[in-house]
Amino acid sequence: MLLEKIKTPGLAHLSYLLGSGGQAAVIDPRRDCTIYVEKARAAGLEITHIFETHRNEDLVSGAPILANMTGATVFHGPNPEQPIVYAQTVYEGDCFAIGQLEIRVLETPGHTDDHLAYAMFDSAYPDKAVGVFTGDALFVGDVGRTDFYPNRRKEVAGLLYDSLQKILALGDQAIIYPAHGAGSVCGSGMAEREFSSVGHERLNNPRLQITDRDAFIDAKINENHYQPPYFRLMERLNMQGGDAPPAIMRPRNLTLAQFKDSDADHIIDIRETMAYASGHFPGSMSLPVSMIPAFVGWFVGEGERIALVAADEAQLATAMAHLVRVALDDVVGGYVGVVAAAKQGERLQRIPMIDTHEVNKRLNGNDTDIDQKNWVLLDVRDADERAADAIKDSEHIYVGHLNERWQALDKHRHYTLMCASGARATVAAGWLASQGFDNLDIYLGGMEAWRHAKDTAE
Known part of the structure; x- marks a missing residue:
């Protein structure tokens, strides 16, 4: 038995x-x-x-x-x-x-x-x-x-x-x-x-x-x-009744030239968030491989073509399995080698990380390096987390809802994305970056860092 x-x-x-x-x-x-x-x-x-x-x-x-x-x-x-x-x-x-x-x-x-x-x-x-x-x-x-x-x-x-x-x-x-x-x-x-x-x-x-x-x-x-x-x-x-999955559960490997010519609807960088923030291809979004099941369905639609950017082959295989299981598996291929591309002179973008000290300066109006009137601390946690504890004067849009609500945001404003620790904030920042927002940073540590600083001060 x-x-x-x-x-x-x-x-x-x-x-x-x-x-x-x-x-x-x-x-x-x-x-x-x-x-x-x-x-x-x-x-x-x-x-x-x-x-x-x-x-x-x-x-x-x-x-x-x-x-x-x-x-x-x-x-x-x-x-x-x-x-x-x-x-x-x-x-x-x-x-x-x-x-x-x-x-x-x-x-x-x-x-x-x-x-x-x-x-x-x-x-x-x-x-x-x-x-x-x-x-x-x-x-x-x-x-x-x-x-x-x-x-x-x-x-x-x-x-x-x-x-x-x-x-x-x-x-x-x-x-x-x-x-x-x-x-x-x-x-x-x-x-x-x-x-x-x-x-x-x-x-x-x-x-x-x-x-x-x-x-x-x-x-x-x-x-x-x-x-x-x-x-x-x-x-x-x-x-x-859905179709059978692909016979080969692994995307084809793309050269840099093939990747640049892939004409994908979405470029998804599945490396870890810090790797993405440090340097990524323009137009790519961040979705670490472990977060694909929870969030890919917010940002990718049926029939849309995907190109993956990974740190290694294992990430590509895991990502493909996740995508197959939710039928968002029109994957044109995967590219491994962001560092190699940089060495070849490819332009990469980065999204800065800031800490609690910097967030406090901005909230208190003491940061002379930014336009305070155009700065927004955007909390992308879920509604229950937000209701339990929130930073005064921050605004709220759930990370998944940015799939549509990004269109109502002003690209000329400066957005600091925050969540509980920084992972979802990087997904949110990556999505906005892929939609043409270029004045972004991420509150590293997020609400956990904020609470820790508050407890230490008390």
Whole structure:
């Protein structure tokens, strides 16, 4: 008997392979899905069932691709918006045998209308569920977001509350297997740990401590969540069925001449933020490889062509995997060698870093090196961070919202970008630089440095 978790880095997506008696099932496969076939075959299992907990918003489902590879049947919940064309619809109470294991369907709407949980039983010990695949209904330390139906906010929050009661009714012994871990955009309060039980969550999950349905609804509708534009693309592909990923999951290597002639819609520098700030190609934006899953969908649209700038080949391969999983993979190639280009006389741009002392001087009007009237300290953290603590007289635009709101900014003004430490501020500054802003700097250390200076002074 086999049950293995397969984690997708960056997206913090969790999928599962389970098997018994020569059969195997996959829960919520990702787009690059050869890994499931390889692991099943290594264990002497045949994939016969593919279960989806819901229509994903943050990545392309690999279910239709894996079905074509294996002949397995895809099972999905009832979707009132549009049928999932590649799946067979299942309902509350449907059961499936995977060798000695039994999978029982629970309808658990709230996060999405089509959401299902799958309770897992061992037929040799049938009294209570061994575990439950909770999708985006219940996480370790959090519950699913309910902001995808803005005109039905209270209704869907109430549906999630009811769905959670179904999961809790399985018993404290049941192990939970969620579809995401910490770092996912599908929840903000997830624990770093990716293992838990219904009983542990009942005792410790903050949202499950709210036992009054109306109070739970109020808490959910007052949460702040962001929806990158690429979510709409994921929703469409996950109803229609996305294409198989590229056969080669690595961009082609570009010479400097090929890179300069690539005519890409976006030049994305995936090196670390300090490397980008120190010297980058004009017109390029900063998106460190580890930040691609969280932010590329804000700035790159469907069908737009991408050229990558990397420090090494490993970065290019990782970036390509991240892009494939969100179907923003029209990559013309990758260039490695910014330093070599500089040695050949290529012009590079830089974005200065400033510290707390310099920010204080500007806030107090004591910096004679800049035009104080045209200076803006622009905070690009999220709304919850901003509400918890902010620097007086700073302005606020969430980093993702700069994808459109940059057009309302005055390119003649001087912007200092800040976040919690400096990483998102560099992404924001890089995006503005790629749109023609040239009077920029970055508050290195950001809010953490500001608080430290304040605590030290006290």
